[in-house]
Amino acid sequence: MKKILVADDEMSIRLLYSEELKEEGYEVYTAANGREALEIMATVPVDLVILDIKMPEMDGIETLRQIKERRPDLPVLLSTAYGEYRQDFATWASDEYLVKSSDLDDLRNAVKRYLKD
Amino acid sequence: MAADRLSFLSQMVEVLTSTISFEERLKNMVHLLGRYLKVDLSLYFGLDKGKELLTLQLTSKGVLSPHQRLEFACGQGVVGEVAKSRQEKVVHRHHAGVMPANALLEKLHPAFHTLAAFPVADDNFLYGVLLLVDGKDRSYSQAERQIIRSATLMLAGALRQAMVQEEAKKRIAELAVLFEVGKALSSxxxxxxxxxxxxxxxxxxxxxxxxxxxxxxxxxxxxxxxxxxxxxxxxxxxxxxxxxxxxxxxxxxxxxxxxxxxxxxxxxxxxxxxxxxxxxxxxxxxxxxxxxxxxxxxxxxxxxxxxxxxxxxxxxxxxxxxxxxxxxVEDLAEKNQRMVRNLTALQEISQALLTTVQEDRLLEILLQGLTQEQGLGFDRALVFMVDEAGQTLRGRKGAERLAQGGPAPLATALFLPLARELDLADWEIPLRNDQGPLASAVLNRRAVHLREPQVLGGELPEKVRLTAGELFAAPLVVKDQVTGVIVVDNQTSARPLEEEPLHALQMLTTQAALLLENSHLYATIEANSRELGLIRERMLESDRLAALSSLASGMAHEIRNPLVSIGGFARRIQKLVEPESPLKGYVEVIQEEVSRLEKLLREILDFTGENLSYFGNHDLDQLIEDTLLLVQRDLDAQNIKVVKQLAQLPLLHCDDRQLKQVFYNLFQNARQAMLNGGTLTIRTYPVEKEDGLYAAAAVSDTGGGIPMDVLHNIFNPFFSTKDYGTGLGLSIAQRIVSRHYGEITVNNELGKGVTFVVTLPIAKYCLVKEAGQGSAPASAIQI
CATH class of the missing domain: 3.30.450.40 (GAF domain)
Structure with missing residues (x-):
């Protein structure tokens, strides 16, 4: 079973995403900020990470940089409540930039794309 | 006999001392002598002033007729011989050599026989010769000869007296004449x-x-x-x-x-x-x-x-x-007076010129000064200025004096509006040596004084009618640069151009050129400060927008998270609700309302512009080609050749609009550096650096390079060597490149050209840098 790590400071989002992804058949880990996410990754060999950008303690951009430094090939999806404007050179290092939406089809499809085998 | 002799002598003395005229006296004396001696003819030959000719002047037979004119050269005939020797001589016709030498005398006495010639002289001067002619052979006794000698002495005395008198009269007359002349001349x-x-x-x-x-x-x-x-x-x-x-x-x-x-x-x-x-x-x-x-x-x-x-x-x-x-002296005095007048006028014009920095006002005062009667007094004056590119001489302003000059003093007249302005706006003369005297005056930095009509170059405005043969063109020179030319003529009155006002004009041009240049600088500074004001306003405006945007995006962030939760869970609930359950409808309502709010949120962000992003994957070569299209026409117009050496590079993640702006600025700078043509070389190539692979684009021109004294300033905002633009071009380029984590460097080769190199990371291979690292100076200058 593929392991997905969801990092978001909003508890409701963490809950929504994990319920949805579990239903799709993934094993889901959650973290409330980047530091927690990196701690989990230190013990769990996750297959995909979904990162919120604005988080306390360590934001999504810095987390993304550190993840890519350690595991360049690990797919990292940015999922943000900001609009598309936040895209820039920094966010380009991610594999996908998703704007949060109540319709979770984009998220599901992106995850499927990176974890298809 | 003795009584006769006495009577003769006393008659002679009587005649000699008489008051009748000199000629009469002589005539009478010659006549008396002839009668006394009973000779056929008694003649007197006078010696001329040259002492060469003896001319018959008196005969005992009265008035000389014209055909009796008779002359003997000195030494010729008995008359000439006696004049030469001063010794009396008596000859007879049958003597050898007498006839041919004295044949002339036959005119007076065809049958003369005896000739007796006596010199008429005093102790130092020979006046002439007395000749006694007789038809018979006769001799003269000693007594007769004595009498004759006395008579000739008396004749000589009379002649000397006459000569002295004549001389005195002549001297007096001469003096009188000279006095008259002197009087006439000195008056x-x-x-x-x-x-x-x-x-x-x-x-x-x-x-x-x-x-x-x-x-x-x-x-x-x-x-x-x-x-x-x-x-x-x-x-x-x-x-x-x-x-x-x-x-x-x-x-x-x-x-x-x-x-x-x-x-x-x-x-x-x-x-x-x-x-x-x-x-x-x-x-x-x-x-x-x-x-x-x-x-x-x-x-x-x-x-x-x-x-x-x-x-x-x-x-x-x-x-x-x-x-x-x-x-x-008088001419000099007059010239001095004119010079003083011109200098006074010059000073007044100079003072008036100092009262304004507006170019238009300066020109009006200058033209007034040149055309006013009390000023330099030219009929007309025209001002031409050299355009920014230095290619054309453009008509700027002209003035013509009205027939009747105003009575106002110069100091007042200078500030009056021009009586008659000449419209020169459409008059353009290309600055080439074959374009007539005005172009030459500018190109050679030398005043031109035309004395004959000549083609002036460019298309002459119809109203200007420059038909006068004579005109004077003085170039306006500031710091070795010609900024324009002042032309004056006396077209209306057809007077010749005088030396002094032209001299004054040339003195005035130096000051006028400087003041016009100053006014130009002032105008530029004013324009710049206006532009700065606009930029500041725009920045304030964009600051307000930015504040609004950041508020909107902050709000969006805060609202979107709960919306996503509500909507997301509503969808999950919907999946769990039985199709017939009344709850299904409620959940659908929640979903629809959330969707509506999400749509609203997107629209707000679109409106504030916060949602628009141009970041994407772009091909650097394509980006350069697209930008080149924008400047191609300008490059062609300036004869600039474009050389492209483009390498195939991986796609760049960038804002293509912003990067196009960078290249656009670089191409424009290169173009402006090559006003006389050249080559623009664009090269793209990969660069391997410690932290990964970069794409580089090098833009080179052949415009001679950037002067050393300005090189360090080129990335400073608002710095410009050009008269136009904001000077922001390179600093904007630098900021954009910096935002892309790249750098921009300059390679300046004085005398050849300059190369700007833009280096941008190819993202997939460059790890995202630490926050703050990207704000390190993204430009470097290499000399």
Missing amino acids: TVELDELLERIVTTTAKVITARGAGLQIVDRQTGETRVSSRYGYIPAPFKCPPILGVLPTGGTLADIPYLQGEEVAADGSLHYHLAVPLTFKSSLQGALCVFDKITASGGYEPFDHENRQLLFTMAGLIANTLENAITYQQ
């Missing part, structure tokens, strides 16, 4: 009037038909006729006097030229010329023509005339010298 110092008087008086004094005066021009060395009076043979030419210089000797060898000419009608004309000298250098000649005789005919001028003319010439020369000097 005026006006040169023209004096010249007139000289010739009039000369002709009258010499009793000539005409007189002429020629003066050598001191500047050109040419001789010209200065004045003339009365009859002068046409074509008039004074004899070439230049070869005859006074030797400073006695009156006997005065220099002169004398001659006669046969006119077309066969009549004979005489001329006499003497040199006019001041301080022994030749200054001209005084000539007289045709001496009028008492009977109204003409005759050659004689020695007396020459002496008188020479004496007059001396007098005239001095007076003339004085008059010329006086005239020169």
Whole structure:
């Protein structure tokens, strides 16, 4: 079973995403900020990470940089409540930039794309 | 006999001391002698002043008829022999050699036999010869000879007395003449009037038909006729006097030229010329023509005339010298006065010019100063300025003086609006040497004084009508740069352009050029500060927008998270609700409302512009090609060749609009550096760095490079070497490149050109840098 790590400071989002992804058949880990996410990754060999950008303690951009430094090939999806404007050179290092939406089809499809085998 | 002799002598003395005229006395004496001696003829031959000719002057038979004119050269005939030897001589017809030598006397006495010739002389002077002619052979006794000798002595006495008297009369007359001449000459110092008087008086004094005066021009060395009076043979030419210089000797060898000419009608004309000298250098000649005789005919001028003319010439020369000097002094004084007037005008114009920095006002004051009567007084003045690119001379402003000048003093008139302005706006003259005198004045930085009509170049506005032959163009020069040209002429009044105002104009151009340049700089500074104001306003505006945007995006962030949760969970609930359950409808309502709010949120962000992003994957080569299209036309127009060496590189993650702006700025700078053509080289290539792979784009020009003193400034905002633009081009480029985590460097080769290299990371291979690292200077200057 593929392991997905969801990092978001909003508890409701963490809950929504994990319920949805579990239903799709993934094993889901959650973290409330980047530091927690990196701690989990230190013990769990996750297959995909979904990162919120604005988080306390360590934001999504810095987390993304550190993840890519350690595991360049690990797919990292940015999922943000900001609009598309936040895209820039920094966010380009991610594999996908998703704007949060109540319709979770984009998220599901992106995850499927990176974890298809 | 003795009584006869006594009676004769007493009669002679009576005649000698009588008060009748000298000629009568002589005639009577010759007659008395003839009668007393009972000779057929008693003749008196007078010796001329040259002491060469003996001319028959009196006979005992009364008046001489013209055909009785008789002359003997000294030494010729018995008369000539006696004149030469001063010894009395008696010859007879049958003596050897008498006949041929004295044959002329047969005209008076066809059958003469005895000739007795006696010198008429006193102790130092021979006056002539007395000749007694008799038809019979006779001899003269000692007593007779004694009587004759006494008679000749008396004759000599009478002649000497007459000569002295004549001489005295002549001297008095001469003095009177000279006095008249002097009076006439000294009565005026006006040169023209004096010249007139000289010739009039000369002709009258010499009793000539005409007189002429020629003066050598001191500047050109040419001789010209200065004045003339009365009859002068046409074509008039004074004899070439230049070869005859006074030797400073006695009156006997005065220099002169004398001659006669046969006119077309066969009549004979005489001329006499003497040199006019001041301080022994030749200054001209005084000539007289045709001496009028008492009977109204003409005759050659004689020695007396020459002496008188020479004496007059001396007098005239001095007076003339004085008059010329006086005239020169007067000319100088007048010139000084004009100069003072011009300088005063100049000073007033200068002061007026200092009252404004507006170019239009400056030009108006300048044009007023040039055209006002109390100013420099030109009929018209036109100002042309060189355009920014230095390629064309453009008509700027012109003014023409109205026929009646205003009564206002110059200081006031300078500030009045132009009476008649000339529209030169459409007049453009390309700055090439073949484009007429105005272009030449600018290109050669030298004033041009045109004296004949010439094509002025460019298309002459119809209203300007520059038909005057004479005009003057003075270039406006500031720091070795010609910024324009001032043109003046006297078209309306057709007066010649005078030296002093032109001189004043040239003094004025230096100041005018500087002030116009200052006003130009002032205008530029003003424009710049206006532009800065606009930029600041725009920045404030964008600050407000940015604040609004950040508020909107903050709100969006805060609202979106709960919305996503509500909507997401509503969808999950919907999946769990039975199809027939009334809850299904409620959940659908929640979903729809959330969707509506999400849509609203997107629209708000779109409106504030926060949602628009141009970041994407772009091909650097394509980006450069697209930008080139924008400047291609300008490059072609300037004859700039484009060389492209583009390498295939991985896609760049960038804002293509912003990067196009970077290349656009670089291409424009290169173009402006190559106003006279050149080559623009664009090269793209990969660069391997420690932290990964970069794409580089090098933009090179052949515009000679950036001067060292400005090089360090080129990335500073608002720095510009150009008169236009904000100077923000390179600093914007630098900021954009920095935002892309790249850098921009300059490679300057003085005398050749400059190369700007933009280096951008190829993202997939470069790890995202630490926050803050990207704000390190993204530019470097390499010299």
